[in-house]
Amino acid sequence: MRGRAISFKTARREAGDNTAMSIIDFDFPRRGELRSALTDIAPALVAGVPIGLLFGAVAVAKGMAPLEAVLMSALVFAGGAQFAAIELWQHPPPLVALVVSTALINARHILMGISLAPKLKLLGMLQRLCGCAVMADENWALAERRAAGLPLTPAYFLGMGAVFWANWVLWSAIGAMLGPVLGDPRRFGADFAFIAIFIGLVVSLSKGARSAGVIAASALAATLVHAFVGSPWHVLSGAFAGIAAAALLDRKDAR
Amino acid sequence: MSLDPTTLLAILLMALATCLTRVAGLVLVGRLRLEGRAKAAFDAIPPAILTAVIAPAVLTGGPAEAIAGLITILAAFRLPLLGTVLVGVAAIVVLRAIFGG
Numbered sequence: 156m157r158g159r160a161i162s163f164k165t166a167r168r169e170a171g172d173n174t175a176m177s178i179i180d181f182d183f184p185r186r187g188e189l190r191s192a193l194t195d196i197a198p199a200l201v202a203g204v205p206i207g208l209l210f211g212a213v214a215v216a217k218g219m220a221p222l223e224a225v226l227m228s229a230l231v232f233a234g235g236a237q238f239a240a241i242e243l244w245q246h247p248p249p250l251v252a253l254v255v256s257t258a259l260i261n262a263r264h265i266l267m268g269i270s271l272a273p274k275l276k277l278l279g280m281l282q283r284l285c286g287c288a289v290m291a292d293e294n295w296a297l298a299e300r301r302a303a304g305l306p307l308t309p310a311y312f313l314g315m316g317a318v319f320w321a322n323w324v325l326w327s328a329i330g331a332m333l334g335p336v337l338g339d340p341r342r343f344g345a346d347f348a349f350i351a352i353f354i355g356l357v358v359s360l361s362k363g364a365r366s367a368g369v370i371a372a373s374a375l376a377a378t379l380v381h382a383f384v385g386s387p388w389h390v391l392s393g394a395f396a397g398i399a400a401a402a403l404l405d406r407k408d409a410r
Numbered sequence: 411m412s413l414d415p416t417t418l419l420a421i422l423l424m425a426l427a428t429c430l431t432r433v434a435g436l437v438l439v440g441r442l443r444l445e446g447r448a449k450a451a452f453d454a455i456p457p458a459i460l461t462a463v464i465a466p467a468v469l470t471g472g473p474a475e476a477i478a479g480l481i482t483i484l485a486a487f488r489l490p491l492l493g494t495v496l497v498g499v500a501a502i503v504v505l506r507a508i509f510g511g
Contacts, residue, residue: 198492223417230425235463240424248420257424261431263459268435270455275436287432292460299456344499344506347475351482351498353464358486358494360456369454374465381466393462394455401454402447 188310195301196315199293200322202352205345207323210237211330212337217244221331228327232289232320234349236260239387260387263394267295274302275312282309289316291323296356303360368404373397474505 207228214224214237231237236257243252268287275283286309294315301307330337357370377393384392444452468479482498489497 195491198490198495201492202495219417220413222413223421226413226418227421227424230421231428233428236424236428240420246414247416250416250420250423253420254423254427258427258431261428263463264428264431265434265438266455266459268432269439270435270452272435272439283436284433287436288429290432292463296456296460341506342503344502347478347502348495348499350464350467350475350479351495352491353460354468354479354482354498355486355491355494357457357460358483359491360460365450366454366457369457370461373458373461374469377462377465378469382470386466389466390459390462393465394459397458397461398451398454401458402451405447405450 188308189314191301192311192315193318195297196294196319198355199297199319199352202293202348203319203322204326205343206234206349207326208330208333208337209345210234210241211327211332212334213238213241214244214327215331215334217241218246219244219331221328224331225324225328229320229324231257232291232323233257233261234291234323235387256387260390263390264290266394266398267292271295271298271302274298274307277306278309278312282313286312286316289320291319293352293356294319296360300356300359365401365404369397369401372400472509474502474509478502478505 210228211221211224214227215221219227219241227237227240231240239256239260240253243249243256267290271287271290272283275286278286294312297315298307298312301311361367361370373393373396376396377389380392381389468475478498478501481501482494485497486494
């Protein structure tokens with residue numbers, strides 16, 4: 156495991172020297188792309204198990220049929236928005252509130268897509284659409300990390316997305332069927348698995364002191380807005396604070 | 411298994427809203443070339459978003475969450491992703507037992 160982490164850092168450094176990399180210059184085995192995707196997404200799959208179980212169980216407890224809970228996981232495929240929807244859930248469902256809440260929580264996808272889109276040059280239009288249709292925080296962050304060192308291939312991005320989607324649907328379904336048998340997942344620290352994976356992704360995406368300012372600004376703004384305005388506004392507020400900090404801290408001599 | 415029509419409509423509308431946010435980036439970007447401050451701002455998107463999602467839970471969740479967050483950050487510098495998750499989950503279970511969270 157340690158060896159893999161080191162080889163990733165090496166790959167990133169090599170890419171830094173060779174930004175104008177073309178498709179012909181590949182000197183890595185392309186057949187390994189799917190395997191790399193599965194290896195890289197594996198921790199997120201593990202962390203997704205308790206969160207999927209929790210969603211299924213909570214949705215059924217709130218009065219959704221198991222089939223409806225699974226359908227929501229399959230079609231919406233956005234943990235944060237789905238948990239928020241369950242908070243709002245009643246019969247009949249409040250359509251406007253649900254759509255506004257979902258759009259606000261998922262508005263970060265717009266920024267994520269803007270950041271990732273230029274790195275999808277090896278993908279056809281249909282592949283880009285399919286890949287982005289299953290773009291969630293974890294597989295997006297891993298794709299960003301991959302793109303920092305190696306060209307992003309269809310096998311890597313789509314393979315990772317498909318597996319991550321299937322994992323979420325599967326564990327939501329199991330959670331919906333097992334329901335209240337599971338008990339409180341907080342007892343096993345299951346809710347913290349999600350936080351830990353985000354921390355791991357932030358650390359692996361950051362580049363020293365320049366990222367520290369971004370992370371500090373984002374954390375501060377998100378926490379203040381969460382406390383004084385409320386969820387889900389903290390996500391976009393924090394994101395824009397971090398982005399603004401990066402622009403302000405940027406100096407010519409650092410480039 | 412039952413499927414209520416209004417529930418189905420709610421799920422479909424949520425799916426549509428989410429899908430639009432997901433593909434919007436593809437449409438908006440085109441072929442832009444960024445330099446200087448704009449490039450720095452652009453490169454900051456990934457850590458800025460991920461931090462914003464979890465920061466309130468870590469910083470205002472209580473002592474167990476804050477300390478477990480710190481331990482997880484330290485672990486993330488040394489361990490691969492799966493190791494980081496395991497350390498984080500183990501830390502929160504122990505710390506919640508101590509602080510009664």
